[in-house]
Amino acid sequence: MINWVVGCWVLIGVVVGWCWLKEKKKLEKKSGVPRGSLGWPFIGETLDFIACGYTSRPVSFMDKRKSLYGKVFKTHILGTPIIISTDPDVNKVILHNHGNTFIPAYPKSITELFGKNSILQINGNLHKRVHALIGGFLRSPQHKARITKVIENTVKLSLSTWKDMHQVYVQDETKKITFEVLVKSLMSVGPGEDLNFLKREFEEFIKGLICLPIKLPGTRLYKSLKAKERMLKMVEKMVEERKVALKNTDEKGPIIDALDVLLRESSTGDSSETQRLPSDFISGNIVEMMIPGEETMPTAMTLAVKFLSDCPVALEKLMEENMELKNRKTDSCDDYGWTDYMSLRFTQNVISETLRMANIINGVWRKALKDVEIRGYSIPQGWCVLASFISVHMDEDNYENPHQFDPWRWEKIGAAVNNNCFTPFGGGQRLCPGLELSRLELSVFLHHLVTSYRWVAQQDDIVHFPTVKMKRKLPIRVTSISST
Numbered sequence: 273m274i275n276w277v278v279g280c281w282v283l284i285g286v287v288v289g290w291c292w293l294k295e296k297k298k299l300e301k302k303s304g305v306p307r308g309s310l311g312w313p314f315i316g317e318t319l320d321f322i323a324c325g326y327t328s329r330p331v332s333f334m335d336k337r338k339s340l341y342g343k344v345f346k347t348h349i350l351g352t353p354i355i356i357s358t359d360p361d362v363n364k365v366i367l368h369n370h371g372n373t374f375i376p377a378y379p380k381s382i383t384e385l386f387g388k389n390s391i392l393q394i395n396g397n398l399h400k401r402v403h404a405l406i407g408g409f410l411r412s413p414q415h416k417a418r419i420t421k422v423i424e425n426t427v428k429l430s431l432s433t434w435k436d437m438h439q440v441y442v443q444d445e446t447k448k449i450t451f452e453v454l455v456k457s458l459m460s461v462g463p464g465e466d467l468n469f470l471k472r473e474f475e476e477f478i479k480g481l482i483c484l485p486i487k488l489p490g491t492r493l494y495k496s497l498k499a500k501e502r503m504l505k506m507v508e509k510m511v512e513e514r515k516v517a518l519k520n521t522d523e524k525g526p527i528i529d530a531l532d533v534l535l536r537e538s539s540t541g542d543s544s545e546t547q548r549l550p551s552d553f554i555s556g557n558i559v560e561m562m563i564p565g566e567e568t569m570p571t572a573m574t575l576a577v578k579f580l581s582d583c584p585v586a587l588e589k590l591m592e593e594n595m596e597l598k599n600r601k602t603d604s605c606d607d608y609g610w611t612d613y614m615s616l617r618f619t620q621n622v623i624s625e626t627l628r629m630a631n632i633i634n635g636v637w638r639k640a641l642k643d644v645e646i647r648g649y650s651i652p653q654g655w656c657v658l659a660s661f662i663s664v665h666m667d668e669d670n671y672e673n674p675h676q677f678d679p680w681r682w683e684k685i686g687a688a689v690n691n692n693c694f695t696p697f698g699g700g701q702r703l704c705p706g707l708e709l710s711r712l713e714l715s716v717f718l719h720h721l722v723t724s725y726r727w728v729a730q731q732d733d734i735v736h737f738p739t740v741k742m743k744r745k746l747p748i749r750v751t752s753i754s755s756t
């Protein structure tokens with residue numbers, strides 16, 4: 273009996289190994305694929321990739337292979353053979369995607385949650401049109417002026433509750449702020465029942481972002497998709513109400529949110545039905561845009577607090593700069609405008625340094641639609657490519673002492689616009705449309721935090737897999753500055 277069982281296992285092993293070798297040969301037959309190892313059958317090098325994600329140096333996975341094979345190499349992670357680029361110039365070409373060679377490629381559970389019409393998945397002219405509309409609105413001075421007030425009020429209200437807390441879990445508290453601001457920008461829902469409903473359902477929805485792609489009742493993905501359906505129902509109702517309101521006002525009023533932008537665009541042009549963005553496209557995108565907007569912001573705020581807690585000199589300098597603005601504003605009795613926050617040079621440097629080290633989006637996944645050669649590396653049609661941002665941000669060739677939090681380095685580098693070596697917001701055609709909103713929100717948060725409180729942070733560590741988070745949600749104890 274034992275012999276029979278062992279025999280079966282050996283046979284299975286041989287078949288699996290043979291299939292794997294065949295697949296491996298097929299992948300390697302494509303000429304000029306960058307060097308690298310595809311690792312073990314099926315799991316490839318995933319275990320090492322995940323293990324590195326749980327250490328304080330997740331970039332060590334890339335570093336090890338970079339030293340063996342060069343800046344662009346192949347591997348096999350998370351179920352996919354993939355070419356990883358740690359070269360800023362190669363990344364730039366991938367991101368700019370001239371000739372529409374690359375399309376986004378996400379794991380199956382993510383594509384299910386996004387929906388096929390999501391800005392994160394559509395391509396070509398439709399993508400360009402929607403990206404320009406959303407980016408144009410979020411960057412507009414009108415939106416910035418309006419949203420600055422919203423951010424200020426939300427931040428102040430939220431911070432005012434911290435003084436009564438025995439312990440503040442920064443990761444949880446910042447989520448409350450960012451969700452409210454995001455929902456306001458997207459669809460003007462303020463505090464109340466609707467916001468609470470969206471928050472509850474979004475939390476359920478987002479749990480499915482990284483899960484098994486099985487859509488049966490009871491599975492994680494199924495529950496997440498159900499939560500999305502409930503949110504969609506609410507947004508669809510809003511779309512219909514807004515349509516009627518817009519007709520009644522002859523579309524004369526100011527544009528107030530992303531929903532408004534998409535709706536009005538849908539009725540411009542030659543106003544024929546074919547020119548319009550369909551209602552379900554609009555409501556789907558409003559819900560789906562909550563994903564990149566919401567998962568990133570609280571992490572950025574939390575990590576800023578973490579890095580500052582570990583670097584008292586930077587915190588001191590940040591306080592000085594912000595206190596100076598606060599005193600000036602108190603003396604003149606002036607309101608803050610968005611330019612006040614954005615003109616704080618050191619604060620902006622702290623934000624850039626936080627984004628560089630946090631690597632909240634550690635890279636982007638693409639798939640090649642045709643054979644392409646970039647700076648001598650061949651990427652065959654059908655291969656996935658990971659443009660790794662973390663490798664570039666943590667490379668000694670690009671940043672001196674890359675693992676050290678050093679906001680002063682940005683005084684030399686200059687304005688922290690996106691360049692090839694600094695791409696926390698991606699680049700090219702899909703450059704994050706929320707870039708300026710994010711920097712504004714971080715500035716407002718840091719300003720009111722450091723001018724209201726001093727704090728002591730408890731020991732906590734950053735985890736980088738599956739997403740960037742604090743292991744213990746970053747517990748801190750705060751003391752009001754007025755009472756010190």
Ligand code: HEM
Nearest residue numbers: 391392403564565568572633636696697698702704706710
């Ligand atoms: C610190 C905060 C943020 C970071 C680090 C970040 C990062 C990124 C990155 C790297 C991409 C490019 C993805 C790709 O190329 O496939 C992206 C895209 C995007 N982000 Fe952000 N983001 C942040 C905040 C926001 C906010 C607040 C919003 C919301 C309004 C937002 C909305 C979007 C959208 C809609 C896209 C898709 C753009 C497209 O594919 O055309 N992001 N973000």
